Amino acid sequence: MAQINMLGVSKRFGDIEVISDTTLEIKDGEFVVFVGPSGCGKSTLLRLLAGLDEITSGEITLNNQRIDHLAPAQRGLAMVFQSYALYPHMTVYQNMSYALKVAKEQKSVIDEKVKKTASILQLSEYLDRKPKELSGGQRQRVAIGRAIVREPKVFLFDEPLSNLDAKLRVQMRIELTKLHKKLKTTMIYVTHDQVEAMTMADKIVVINNGEVEQVGAPLELYRSPANQFVAGFIGSPAMNFFSGTIKDVSANGIHFDLNNSGASIFLKCSDANVSIGESIQFGVRPEHFILAKKTDQIITGEVYAVERLGGETYIYLSSQTDDDIIVHFSGDREIKVGEKIDVGFSIKDCHLFNSKGWAIR
C-alpha cells in the first residue's frame, strides 16, 4: 500500500521557480509517468519526492504521513538513475546488497534477497562482475535490481532508458511493464519520450514550465487534450495546428474560418466560451488526415518531402493556409515531391483551442 499525495508543492532555486504549486495524487500500485520537454521540471519533481532536493513549500505525504522532512533513505522509496549510478568499484552482488548491508540485515537474508532478485532480472551469472564488464542493458537491470532488493514502497525512475539503443529501449520498456505487473508496486517514471509514456503508464502527468498541464490516462490525453500544449506534445508526429477566426457562436456550436484558406467550418460543442472575432487554433493529428474524397473538409497543399517507411508514409505539405502540414498514412503511398494533393479530415477527429490555448469542447 503506497499512496503519494503532493499538495501545493513548489521549488525555487534562488529567484527561479522550477516547480510551482503542484498538487497531485498517485494511487497505490499505479504506474505514473511524468512527461514533458527537457527542462520542464519533471526530474526535479521526482527528486523532491526522493528527498534529494528539498521542497520550498507544500507537503508530500506517503499513505497520509508527511515525508517531505525525512532523509531520502527514510522515505521508503528507491530510485533508478538515468546514468544507472552503479558503484564502479563494487561487483553486481555488492551493488545490489549495499543498501541491505548498510541497514545491517543478516548475511543470509541479504544473500537470499539478492539472489532472488538477480534471478528475476536474469542477472544470476553476472553477480561477480563489475559494472564496466556489463552491457548497457545489463547495467540497467542491475540498477533496477538494486532498487528491488530494498523492497521499497515506491519506485522512482529518472529517464532510465535514455542511454540505451532503440532496440534495447523497446525490450526494457516491455520488461519494466512486466515487472510492474509482477511487483504491483507504485512506480513513478520520468521521461521526455512520449512513446514510453503512452505505452507504459496507467496515468500520465504532462508537465511544462514547472506546472502540471494535464493528468490522465494515455488515451484520454490523446483524445481529449486539455490544452494546445498537451495536444502538441502527446502524439507523434505532433498535431498540426491551423489559425482561424470565430465567425458565429450559437447554442449548437461555433462557426469559424481557417485563415487564408477560405474554408469555413462548423463545430458542434456544448461549452464554447469564445466570442465572435476571437482567434483560435484548430488541430488535426497527422494520422487523421486522409486523401480527400468525400470528407467534411479539404486542404490543398504541395508536397515538399516524403518519408516512405514501407509500413507507413509521412508526407510534408506546404498548404494554402501558410501552415506546414505533416500527414501520416499507413501503408506505402507513391506520392512525389512537388505534387499538389488534397487532404481531408473528419470534424469529429479535430480539436479546437481558444486564444488562451484551452480546449473548446
Next chain:
Amino acid sequence: MERSNYQRAKSFRKLKKQLWLLFLLLPPALILITFIFLPMASALWYSVYDWNGLIRGEFVGLENFRKVLLDPERNWFFFNALKNNVLVFVSLMIIQNGTALVIALFLAREPKGARFYQVVFFIPVILSTVIIGFQWKMFLNPVFGLINKILNAIGLHDWALPWLGLPETALPTMILVNAWAWVGFPAIVFLAAIHRIPRDLIEAARLDGGSEWQIAKDIIWPLMAPAVTIIVVLTFIGSFNWFELPYIMAGLEGSPAYSTDMLGLLFYRTAFGSISAGGTEFGVGSALAAIIFIVIFVFSIIATKILVAREVELN
C-alpha cells in the same frame, strides 16, 4: 611517373611531420638530459671514486657505499637520518594528508564560504619555505615567541617549552609546521577527486541509506584512489627530499642532538663539508645521494603499482 611524384610528396610530408615533432621534443629532452640525467649519472660516477677535495682520486668501487651503510663509525648517522625521514613520511601521511582529507570532505559539501576556505587553506602552499621556516622559528621562540605567550596566557605554563630546542619535540614541531604549510595542496587534490565522482553515485548511496561516514568510507574513498596514489608518492618524495625547512629551523646539523637530521642534510654535510663532518667527502656524499635516489625510486614504483591496482574507472 605520377605515382612516384605522389610517393615523393607523401614521404616529404612524413619527413616534415617528424622534423616538427623533433623540434618540439628536442628542447625539453635537452633540458632533462642536462639537468637531470647527466647529474644523476655523474653522481653515480663520482660515487665510485675517491675524492680529494674537488680533485678526483682513484677508482674505489663500492667503498663509498660501504662507508655510508656499514662503517660503524658513521653508519649511525645514515640510519638515524633514514629513521627521521621515515618518521616524517608516516607523520605527514597521518597528520597532513588525513587533515587534508577531512578538509576536502568538508569543502565538498559546499558550505557557505567554501571558496574563501579553499583560498585560506591554500595560501601557505604558495609561501616560500624560507618565509615559513623563519616565521615559525619566531613564533616558537622560547623567550618572545607567540606560541609560548599564548600558552602562558591561557595558563598552560607547563606546555610553554623550547619546542625546537628539545630532542623530543623538535622533529614533531617541524612536522606540524610542514603540515600547516602544505595541507592545502593535498586538500585541493582530494577535493578535485571528490568533485570528479558523479553526483548520482553519492545520491544513490544516500538513497541506499548510507550515513555520511559510510558514504565517505564506502563510496568516496575508493573512488578517489588516483588522487591518493599521487599524494602518497608525492608525500614520500617530499619527505625524503626534506631539506629547506629543517635546515632553516634547526640548522645543518639536525639539532638538537641530530634529532631533526635528515638524509638531505647528511648528504649536504658529507659532500660539501660542515663543522661536525669536517672537510668535503664528495665520493661518500655521491654514494649517499645515489642511495637516497634508489630508496625514492623503488618506493615510488612499488607504491604506484600497489595503489594503481585499486583505482577504478568512474564510467
